[in-house]
Amino acid sequence: MPITDLVAPEAILPALKVNSKKQALQELAAKAAELTGQNERSVFEVLLQREKLGTTAVGYGVAIPHGKLPKLEKIFGLFARLDRPIDFEAMDGQPVDLVFLLLAPEGAGADHLKALARIARLLRDQDIAKKLRASRDAQAIYSVLALPPASAA
Numbered sequence: 001m002p003i004t005d006l007v008a009p010e011a012i013l014p015a016l017k018v019n020s021k022k023q024a025l026q027e028l029a030a031k032a033a034e035l036t037g038q039n040e041r042s043v044f045e046v047l048l049q050r051e052k053l054g055t056t057a058v059g060y061g062v063a064i065p066h067g068k069l070p071k072l073e074k075i076f077g078l079f080a081r082l083d084r085p086i087d088f089e090a091m092d093g094q095p096v097d098l099v100f101l102l103l104a105p106e107g108a109g110a111d112h113l114k115a116l117a118r119i120a121r122l123l124r125d126q127d128i129a130k131k132l133r134a135s136r137d138a139q140a141i142y143s144v145l146a147l148p149p150a151s152a153a
Helices: 021-036 040-053 110-124 126-134 138-145
Strands: 007-016 057-059 066-069 076-086 096-105
Touching (some): 007 138, 021 040, 021 076, 040 066, 076 138, 096 110, 096 126, 110 126
Parallel strands (some): 007 076, 066 096
Antiparallel strands (some): 076 096
16 A cells, blocks of 8 residues: 555645654644645644654654544545754654654554554655655656555565
């Protein structure tokens, strides 16, 4: 299942301008709410609650904020390349500039975890991350996300 099943071309923000982790989550929640028809405050609260459990920054300048919503019909992804890196409280101390938001229905179970794992694998690939950082528009970013995995393990 390709990443493009999770993220649509209109769910890509090629140069999001934010100054903090909280502001990033607010902007992502607003865009996700707009695209899914969910309540913006609910999306933001779910993301904030998850961050309180521990940062969703996975290292190498990448964060994967995620959460589950009761009224969501299917797994939804939103990708943002930040205009400039921000502190996301990453374990490796590196600022984050690539953010993949993942929302799942309350009962998604294993599908939610599989999607998280796929996103993490993709964004940990330094070649992919480098291409995403070099891409300046949504179509270019989408093309990189649509690339077949280097190793179909």
